[in-house]
Amino acid sequence: FLPLIKERVKLAESIFATDNNDNKQKSEATWFHQMAEAADLPFDDDMLEIAPSKDKGKVNNQRMELHHLLLEPLRPIGSKRKFYRLHEDMNSNKISHDGEYSSRDATADLMQKSKKHSLKRFRKR
Structure with a gap:
C-alpha cells in the first residue's frame, strides 16, 4: 500500500x-x-x-x-470495496434517525453472543 x-x-x-x-x-x-x-x-x-x-x-x-x-484506486491488500449498509437498518426501524437503536434488548444480545452464560448473575439475590 x-x-x-x-x-x-x-x-x-x-x-x-x-x-x-x-x-x-x-x-x-x-x-x-x-x-x-x-x-x-x-x-x-x-x-x-x-x-x-x-x-x-x-x-x-x-x-x-x-x-x-x-x-487506479489505492486500497490495502485484502480490503474489500463493500460497506456496511447502515441505511438498511434505518429503513427497517432498527435504528432511529438520531443513530440510536430504537428497540434493543440487552439480554437478547447477551444470549446471542454466548449461550453458555446463564442469566443468574443478573438476577437480584
Missing part, C-alpha cells in the same frame, strides 16, 4: 521540480529583459545561460504515467 503512494509522490515531486526550475529560468529571463528595456540597453538572449528544455518530453511522459496511476 505504501510503495504505491511513494511511487505517486516521487513522480509528482519530479514533475514539480522540473516545472519549478523551468518557471524560475523563464522568470529570470523576463526580469532581465524588462530591466534592460527600462535602462534602454540592448539585450541579447545569449547573455542568459538558459539551458534548452530537454526534459519537456520526459515531464509529459511522467505526467501521463502519474495520470494513469491516479486513476
Whole structure:
C-alpha cells in the first residue's frame, strides 16, 4: 500500500521540480529583459545561460504515467470495496434517525453472543 503512494509522490515531486526550475529560468529571463528595456540597453538572449528544455518530453511522459496511476484506486491488500449498509437498518426501524437503536434488548444480545452464560448473575439475590 505504501510503495504505491511513494511511487505517486516521487513522480509528482519530479514533475514539480522540473516545472519549478523551468518557471524560475523563464522568470529570470523576463526580469532581465524588462530591466534592460527600462535602462534602454540592448539585450541579447545569449547573455542568459538558459539551458534548452530537454526534459519537456520526459515531464509529459511522467505526467501521463502519474495520470494513469491516479486513476487506479489505492486500497490495502485484502480490503474489500463493500460497506456496511447502515441505511438498511434505518429503513427497517432498527435504528432511529438520531443513530440510536430504537428497540434493543440487552439480554437478547447477551444470549446471542454466548449461550453458555446463564442469566443468574443478573438476577437480584
